[in-house]
Amino acid sequence: xxxxxxxxxxxxxxxxxxxxxLVGKRTALVDNAPGLTRDRREGQARLAGAVFMVIxxxxxxxxxxxxxxxxxxxQTDRAVAEADLLLFLIDARAGVTxxxxxxANRLRRAGKPLVLxxxxxxxxxxxxxxxxxxxxxxxxPVAVSAEHGEGMIDLYDALAPYIESGDQDREKAxxxxxxxxxxxxxxxxxxxxxxxxxxxxxxERVLTGPQPxxxxxxxxxxxxxxxxxxxxIxxxxxxxxxxxxxxxxKLSGSDAIRAIRFAHVxxxxxxxxxxxxxxxxxxxxxxxxxRTVTEEGRALVxxxxxxxxxxxxxxxxxxxxxxxxxxxxxxxxxxxxxVSALDGRNLGKLMAAVFTIEERWNRRLATGALNRWLEGMxxxxxxxxxxxxxxxxxxxxxxxxxxxxxxxxxxxxxxLPGAYRRYLTNGLRDAFDLDGxxxxxxxxxxxxxxxxx
Numbered sequence: 001x002x003x004x005x006x007x008x009x010x011x012x013x014x015x016x017x018x019x020x021x022l023v024g025k026r027t028a029l030v031d032n033a034p035g036l037t038r039d040r041r042e043g044q045a046r047l048a049g050a051v052f053m054v055i056x057x058x059x060x061x062x063x064x065x066x067x068x069x070x071x072x073x074x075q076t077d078r079a080v081a082e083a084d085l086l087l088f089l090i091d092a093r094a095g096v097t098x099x100x101x102x103x104a105n106r107l108r109r110a111g112k113p114l115v116l117x118x119x120x121x122x123x124x125x126x127x128x129x130x131x132x133x134x135x136x137x138x139x140x141p142v143a144v145s146a147e148h149g150e151g152m153i154d155l156y157d158a159l160a161p162y163i164e165s166g167d168q169d170r171e172k173a174x175x176x177x178x179x180x181x182x183x184x185x186x187x188x189x190x191x192x193x194x195x196x197x198x199x200x201x202x203x204e205r206v207l208t209g210p211q212p213x214x215x216x217x218x219x220x221x222x223x224x225x226x227x228x229x230x231x232x233i234x235x236x237x238x239x240x241x242x243x244x245x246x247x248x249x250k251l252s253g254s255d256a257i258r259a260i261r262f263a264h265v266x267x268x269x270x271x272x273x274x275x276x277x278x279x280x281x282x283x284x285x286x287x288x289x290x291r292t293v294t295e296e297g298r299a300l301v302x303x304x305x306x307x308x309x310x311x312x313x314x315x316x317x318x319x320x321x322x323x324x325x326x327x328x329x330x331x332x333x334x335x336x337x338x339v340s341a342l343d344g345r346n347l348g349k350l351m352a353a354v355f356t357i358e359e360r361w362n363r364r365l366a367t368g369a370l371n372r373w374l375e376g377m378x379x380x381x382x383x384x385x386x387x388x389x390x391x392x393x394x395x396x397x398x399x400x401x402x403x404x405x406x407x408x409x410x411x412x413x414x415x416l417p418g419a420y421r422r423y424l425t426n427g428l429r430d431a432f433d434l435d436g437x438x439x440x441x442x443x444x445x446x447x448x449x450x451x452x453x
Contacts, residue, residue: 002052003162005045006083008076008107010099011059013091014119018146019056022047040079041219048156050163055079075207085113085162088138092118092129096136104136115158116141122148180222180229183354184259186293187269188285189237192305196269196341197221197234200351206234218259225351233259240285260292264402265299265358267350272304272338275316282323290324294331294438297403299361301353301436307338308345332426333435361437363404367397370406377427386415404428405440413443 007015020026022045045054057079058072080086088107090100107114116138118130122145133141142158144151185193194206201223218235235256260266270286293300302324310316317336324334335353339346374396383391392411399407408424410416425439 002044003084004042004053004055004082005085005087005159006040006055006057006079007087007089008057008080008103009059009089010097010103013059013089013094014146015059015089016056018087018089018117018119018144019043019054021146021149021152022054040075042222043220047152047159050156050159052159052163055083072207080107080110080112083112085115085159086110087115087117088136089117089119090129090133090136090141091120092126092133092141092143093120095129096132100136104138108138113162114138115155117155118143119146121145122150180231181354181358182231182233182262182264183267184218184233184235184263184265184298185267185269186235186238186256186260186289188271188283188289189239191237191269191271192341193237193269194234196267196303196305196339196347197232199341199344200225200232200347218255226355228355233263235259238285238289240288257292260298261296263298264361265301265354266293267301267303267354268293269303269305269341271306272316273306273309275304275310275320282320282327287323287327290328290331290334294328297438297440299357299403299437300331301335301337301350301357303350304336304338305341308340308343313338329422331436331438332429335436357436360434361403362401363432363434364401365398365404365432370396370398373427373431374424377424381423383420384417386412391416399442403438403440404434405442407442407444409444411445413445416443 007018009015019041023043024046040058041056043054043056045052057076086107088104090096116133116136118126118133118141120126121130121143126143130141130143142151142154144155185196187193197206198204201221205221206219218233221232221234223230223232236253238253238256268286268290270282275282290300290302304317304320307313317338321336324336325332328334335357337346337350337353339350341347374393378393383393385391389412393408394411395409397407399405406428421441424441428439429435
């Protein structure tokens with residue numbers, strides 16, 4: 001396996017910026033305000049042909065055990081323990097601070113290979129700080145600018161002795177279209193998303209707490225379930241836009257939406273105990289998130305958490321199903337799983353639903369079967385007459401999966417009513433077991449492209 005490299009340092013020295021630079025994309029949130037990163041994040045880094053795993057961590061600050069800051073420090077300590085090599089980052093423009101000195105001593109005691117990086121060295125202002133960095137006793141500092149990409153060759157030279165030969169040729173492989181199943185967990189704040197992730201993988205991998213907003217950026221954790229490679233993504237809670245005022249929450253919300261767009265399957269977590277308190281109706285924000293998932297073409301599973309706290313379960317379930325049927329027709333039949341993330345109840349059923357909905361989302365239908373089905377649908381309910389002429393549905397074929405997408409060749413596509421399109425969509429669900437996944441039917445004008453002249 002490629003070596004693991006942890007980026008550590010006090011808050012706001014550029015750890016997440018360096019992480020993004022090494023992985024080649026803006027996956028970690030970056031802002032001038034310190035303390036944005038809370039959970040540790042992993043990614044595959046590439047540097048001058050070398051491949052290794054890099055870990056972004058929360059800023060090092062002393063804190064009491066049991067507090068949120070103390071939990072963040074514990075997560076950073078775990079990253080240090082797991083890593084093969086530490087990149088200790090300081091802000092050269094700010095110079096060496098007492099906190100840098102304190103944590104330099106702490107990191108040296110960890111007994112791991114350590115490379116000292118002086119960040120923000122893109123100008124003369126950094127020279128005094130670069131010289132001061134020698135006082136930390138962590139060896140020759142490497143001058144870099146994570147934001148501008150300067151000093152990356154020098155960083156590679158510092159890492160080269162620790163990178164195994166041949167790592168640059170390693171690629172992560174999986175039986176699933178070249179990559180793992182990307183499974184995102186989304187929902188409103190404080191519904192148990194991070195608790196679910198920790199329970200699934202059997203480790204306190206991400207921070208949890210009774211207060212909302214503990215998770216800030218989307219954290220991806222590699223996991224294996226029943227022999228299947230899964231990239232499990234924890235996200236920040238999504239609130240209504242009108243209620244979001246702080247810049248950090250806006251960044252976190254944007255990151256959660258991006259996680260939805262790049263996911264294969266999305267678990268929407270809902271607090272079932274609060275639903276019962278409001279007479280069994282899904283919150284508007286839950287329905288908005290569900291619509292976002294289906295509009296992005298992702299497969300959706302709705303997870304009702306804290307089900308053990310619900311008194312009248314039959315009544316709550318019936319009302320939730322009714323609200324979904326009326327407000328989420330584009331994903332009719334979406335799986336609804338009742339769980340308790342805290343004690344692990346029904347998590348096996350949840351993962352079974354995830355695998356089932358992903359199989360439907362990936363399903364490809366034979367063209368012959370599709371057109372035989374289309375003939376039957378037309379025979380049972382012919383398309384309406386428009387402007388004195390009957391619309392002709394000539395041919396149908398599947399053009400894509402993930403989600404199932406179809407091209408329907410119609411004599412006059414613009415005039416085919418929305419009600420008839422819904423008739424066809426629901427017919428596809430019934431005939432080919434496509435309940436719960438988004439279906440896209442694209443209208444095309446012209447003759448059957450496979451028919452002979």
